[in-house]
Amino acid sequence: KAGVTQTPRYLIKTRGQQVTLSCSPISGHRSVSWYQQTPGQGLQFLFEYFSETQRNKGNFPGRFSGRQFSNSRSEMNVSTLELGDSALYLCASSLNRGIGDTIYFGEGSWLTVV
Amino acid sequence: AQTVTQSQPEMSVQEAETVTLSCTYDTSENNYYLFWYKQPPSRQMILVIRQEAYKQQNATENRFSVNFQKAAKSFSLKISDSQLGDTAMYFCAFMKVIQGAQKLVFGQGTRLTINP
Numbered sequence: 484k485a486g487v488t489q490t491p492r493y494l495i496k497t498r499g500q501q502v503t504l505s506c507s508p509i510s511g512h513r514s515v516s517w518y519q520q521t522p523g524q525g526l527q528f529l530f531e532y533f534s535e536t537q538r539n540k541g542n543f544p545g546r547f548s549g550r551q552f553s554n555s556r557s558e559m560n561v562s563t564l565e566l567g568d569s570a571l572y573l574c575a576s577s578l579n580r581g582i583g584d585t586i587y588f589g590e591g592s593w594l595t596v597v
Numbered sequence: 598a599q600t601v602t603q604s605q606p607e608m609s610v611q612e613a614e615t616v617t618l619s620c621t622y623d624t625s626e627n628n629y630y631l632f633w634y635k636q637p638p639s640r641q642m643i644l645v646i647r648q649e650a651y652k653q654q655n656a657t658e659n660r661f662s663v664n665f666q667k668a669a670k671s672f673s674l675k676i677s678d679s680q681l682g683d684t685a686m687y688f689c690a691f692m693k694v695i696q697g698a699q700k701l702v703f704g705q706g707t708r709l710t711i712n713p
Contacts, residue, residue: 516700528701531700577699588643
């Protein structure tokens with residue numbers, strides 16, 4: 484069974500640009516969540532999607548958005564990039580049966596903003 | 598809001614030794630879940646072990662076991678017979694399920710080095 488797949492793995496963007504990151508969850512998983520990892524702030528929750536609906540959102544500005552498609556694949560978008568958006572963005576998926584199902588992570592997308 | 602604290606930023610032990618990583622958390626909830634994740638240099642987060650708060654029995658996975666003290670809000674990870682491949686960042690995480698939505702709150706991590 485394939486794990487959580489994220490693309491692209493590495494990318495460099497310029498301040499002010501926008502970026503879209505893609506995530507394919509483990510087959511059968513309907514919940515997809517995103518986390519940002521930086522040296523200063525550690526691992527922070529961005530948002531979670533289930534059946535194409537955003538159910539939970541972290542404390543990030545509106546420049547960070549996401550969506551989920553009918554096949555459970557998800558994308559997150561960051562507009563008007565700032566230097567501080569440089570981070571490892573981790574996508575994760577789970578069965579999410581409401582019983583604290585384990586969340587499985589992808590290898591992440593490394594974003595560098597210059 | 599829930600918080601998770603890992604008081605040991607770095608630890609180092611010799612191969613085959615036993616090591617314990619500490620984690621405390623703050624919550625007013627009674628039903629929740631706790632996890633330990635490992636992040637090797639490849640940066641992929643890998644689940645090590647999972648504990649349901651309603652279970653008194655400590656979880657065990659091969660060489661990995663936890664000491665879950667609910668009243669003290671403590672959730673430590675013990676690695677027995679440590680191996681070079683155990684070298685990684687270890688994150689303790691708390692999960693509360695609210696109306697089906699779940700998110701992880703992570704500690705700051707402990708960098709563990711296993712020396713040959």
